[in-house]
Amino acid sequence: MKNRSLLSINDFSLDEQLKILTLAAEFEKNPTQKILEGFVVATLFFEPSTRTKLSFENAASRLGAKVIGFSSLATSSVTKGESLKDTILTVSNYADIIVIRHPNDGSARFAAEISPIPVINAGDGANQHPTQTLLDMYSILKTQGRLDNLNITFVGDLKYGRTVHSLTIALTQFNTTFHLVSPVELKLPSYVKRHIKEKQLSYFQYTDLLDGIPQADIIYMTRIQRERFSDPIEYEKVKNAYNLNNSMLINTKENMRILHPLPRVNEIALDVDNNPKAYYFQQALNGVFVRQALLAAILGVK
Ligand code: CP
Numbered sequence: 001m002k003n004r005s006l007l008s009i010n011d012f013s014l015d016e017q018l019k020i021l022t023l024a025a026e027f028e029k030n031p032t033q034k035i036l037e038g039f040v041v042a043t044l045f046f047e048p049s050t051r052t053k054l055s056f057e058n059a060a061s062r063l064g065a066k067v068i069g070f071s072s073l074a075t076s077s078v079t080k081g082e083s084l085k086d087t088i089l090t091v092s093n094y095a096d097i098i099v100i101r102h103p104n105d106g107s108a109r110f111a112a113e114i115s116p117i118p119v120i121n122a123g124d125g126a127n128q129h130p131t132q133t134l135l136d137m138y139s140i141l142k143t144q145g146r147l148d149n150l151n152i153t154f155v156g157d158l159k160y161g162r163t164v165h166s167l168t169i170a171l172t173q174f175n176t177t178f179h180l181v182s183p184v185e186l187k188l189p190s191y192v193k194r195h196i197k198e199k200q201l202s203y204f205q206y207t208d209l210l211d212g213i214p215q216a217d218i219i220y221m222t223r224i225q226r227e228r229f230s231d232p233i234e235y236e237k238v239k240n241a242y243n244l245n246n247s248m249l250i251n252t253k254e255n256m257r258i259l260h261p262l263p264r265v266n267e268i269a270l271d272v273d274n275n276p277k278a279y280y281f282q283q284a285l286n287g288v289f290v291r292q293a294l295l296a297a298i299l300g301v302k
Contacts, residue, residue: 002300005112005119009130009170017170021138023293023302024286031289034064035301042095043069044087045122046078046102051262051284052122052131056099059291068094085114092117097298100124103227118298126160126228132261133166135290136220139283143257144217147171153179153212155242156222156267158188163261164222169195178203181212183238186224209242213252219244221260221267221280245269249277259283 001016012020041060045053049071057067068091070076078087084102088111091098098115100108101122108121108128123129141147152171154164158180168178168188172195180188180203187205196203206212213219221244229235243266244258260268260280272278296302 001297003118004298005108005115005121006130006294006298007109007112007119007121007124008128009133009166011130014173017134017137017173020134020290020293020297021141023297024134024138024289027289027292027296028286031292032062035296036060036063036065036299039065039097039299040095041065041067041069041295042091042098043067043071043122044076044091044098044100044102045069045071046073046076046100046107047123048072049101049122051287052101052129055284055287056122056131056291056295059288059295062288063292063295065295069099084111088115088119097295120294120298123162126162126165128166129162129261130166131291131294132163132287133170134294135283135287136163136167136259136261137170138286138290139257139259139279140218142286143279144255147174149175150217151177151179151215153181153216153219154188154222155181155209155212155219155244157186157224157228158182158222159186160225160228161222164188164220165192167220168192172196172199172201176201177215179212179216180205181207181209181242183207183241185234185238186241209244210248213248215253216256217253219252219256219258221258221264223260223263223265223267240266242267243269244272246271246275249275252277 060067097118099120099122105125105127108124112119257279
């Protein structure tokens, strides 16, 4: 993985993905080790972020790397009209690796094509979010003890949800049965379903959340994303489509855990937070260890 970019989950082989999970477990046991002293990590966030940006920065600083970057368009020279190409070529003079989040699909791949240093996609539009996928896989492995033969229920914005797209593609490597709960307008795109079909796996589509709950080993909730809708009326129609609450969880499997990439709006009721099956805040912590593993592997120290 040394010096390679991570733009979509398929950029790493299954063996490489599993190596990242093994390394993450090592970092979880021993998170502060100065193995990246002398390295500089650039975090270029053209779109808002709490978890991805801060967990990358936390991961880098725990490993001794310096962090530079910006967290909005307003604090970069893009507001003066600078192109993404010029931004990437400039920043690559100052850093050893670039972590980029951008609202346009394909922007991370474009950045990697012109960058002389590796690029990590921290979310490009509605396309992919591969580092979230690796931390989701790590969270599933930790809570279920395996990645194979699981029933995974995805809920919410499956059309624009980049975390859902990347994780679905990753889980086709593990004989997963997919349960897809969404409003009709927000179904999983055909290109993602094609990955499921190519592996001859099963998927079931529902609009009622209750239909996706009893069989689930993992319920993966997602937010209906206001920012992805060009028509606000369309957003208003679906924004309150789902609200998972404790009463819906009574007859769920003992091993079932609730994941959510976060941020949450109203799709998980606050009463669920104290349910032992809620795992989304631990999931966010797992992001630090997985991102430590990624930085160490790509910068060639592990
Ligand atoms: N999961 C995730 O990408 O969260 P942020 O938008 O806060 O980075």
